[in-house]
């Protein structure tokens with residue numbers, strides 16, 4: 001068999017990429033990974049996969065991998081390769097020195113949605129129990145933090161309401177600010193299958209994404225709104241429902257509260273489709289028709305992505321969608337719900353694990369004495385009851401000198417966070433930056449310690465996907481670095497004088513289950529027996545919870561919230577007359593650190609600026625021209641593609657390549673409730689670059 005090049009063994013594990021969380025059989029010949037085969041019993045994918053999960057695993061053995069720890073005193077010094085002992089000792093000593101000189105709150109950490117639940121849990125424990133503060137935040141800050149906030153306010157749980165299978169029972173599907181074909185391909189296939197069976201489709205997006213018209217699918221309505229006007233649109237949907245007598249009165253009276261106040265608010269003429277048409281750019285009659293379709297077609301489901309959350313009113317919009325679902329009775333059964341499509345494989349998990357500065361694992365506020373006491377007793381140390389710093393606060397505090405050291409777990413904040421110039425200023429102000437990553441990424445250029453991370457093929461743990469499904473990540477090979485990432489965290493904690501030790505990742509999950517009510521029934525043993533499980537999984541729901549809020553909402557009654565539309569301050573001007581919005585494409589993943597190191601890069605070797613032919617013509621730009629893209633914060637150059645998918649006045653690019661750096665352009669504007677950056681609205685100018 002070996003001579004024929006056939007695999008000799010296989011390990012079932014979970015994809016390293018998006019929030020669909022597909023299961024794969026990693027097939028090996030000896031210790032060599034031969035191929036990834038989609039696993040037919042995978043709870044999220046049932047045997048399907050996409051080009052990322054199936055083919056883009058070569059980065060794990062790429063020669064760019066950092067396999068030995070490195071340190072340096074100043075970022076202008078060359079790296080010194082050192083032993084693990086020296087790297088951990090250096091890190092712990094510098095962290096303690098900085099705290100002694102500048103105070104307990106002068107250090108903190110950022111966790112990653114690409115690492116396992118157990119690794120994230122270990123980092124937030126290090127921050128709370130060892131650093132003695134709550135300065136821990138997750139990279140979900142810059143993507144789905146408004147989901148956490150908005151769904152908690154309205155439903156009482158910071159998570160999507162449905163399993164993926166639920167879409168098979170939907171009669172009408174409202175897709176807002178998401179491009180599932182590129183971002184979540186395996187779930188998109190499931191959705192398209194339902195659409196081909198006759199479910200109706202409403203797309204709300206400035207760009208004509210593939211879903212609007214694809215083989216055998218044609219959206220009934222594509223509302224091509226002006227970027228930044230989501231809340232005005234969703235309020236207009238709700239206005240039509242309320243004023244045309246389409247409210248599910250029985251559902252609302254039995255299951256919800258604060259409806260009367262909200263009804264009065266949303267009935268006001270200022271929320272009508274006609275009143276907001278000039279702001280949103282959406283034809284009032286078409287919006288009315290879409291709202292009627294949503295409210296009268298049977299099971300209506302909402303699916304959304306970063307086009308909802310990455311706005312100055314991201315949290316308001318999430319609450320607006322929750323209002324619409326409650327008003328029409330579309331919560332608590334198959335085929336309905338409010339469903340965030342998460343970008344990275346463990347966005348849900350990294351939030352669940354307590355890596356927000358105001359929340360302990362399981363979304364319990366740090367001021368909750370009962371919850372804090374559970375950890376104080378178990379960890380044997382007092383915990384602060386005040387929230388710590390969010391990522392943007394850390395950057396600001398670094399620049400003003402009160403925040404001096406940062407540990408970054410598996411996240412390239414120098415490329416992924418907005419306003420690159422501001423991020424660079426913050427990172428270069430730190431006395432100590434510790435980066436734990438597979439590669440010497442853009443952030444590592446500012447680091448004093450580089451701790452090699454493990455790829456998904458080496459990790460042992462769990463990821464939680466967008467439908468709250470906890471999947472096992474099983475090691476296909478031993479860590480090439482010699483250590484699991486959670487072991488490194490424990491060793492830093494020990495060097496800092498705190499006794500943190502686990503024998504295995506399974507033991508960390510046991511601690512998570514012991515302390516987190518929604519995880520009480522979860523263990524590696526159970527996951528190995530049943531494959532995967534969706535939280536809450538506990539005594540009440542021993543088999544997990546595919547559909548949430550069936551009998552009552554987590555908070556008891558669903559709460560209607562007033563969602564006042566406040567226009568973003570980012571507007572087009574004479575100097576910056578176009579609006580830039582950003583996204584991703586099928587073959588690439590986020591900042592591209594992984595996919596750029598695989599053959600997938602050939603499909604998208606550079607970021608491209610899409611703009612409407614009219615906007616191109618008036619600037620003398622042709623397809624393939626090199627253009628300068630500038631905003632009030634920065635400037636970059638890239639090639640142009642003319643596309644009628646874009647409306648006039650709006651352009652679009654991706655952020656997969658560091659050279660073109662879309663985040664050089666994006667600004668510091670952010671969501672009012674969570675500080676999630678407003679990546680989706682930046683006023684820009686595009687100029688032809690005349691090649692010499």
Ligand code: SF4
Pocket residue numbers: 015016017018019020021022045049050051052053054184185186187
């Ligand atoms: Fe991986 Fe997402 Fe593709 Fe599934 S859909 S294979 S989880 S990238």
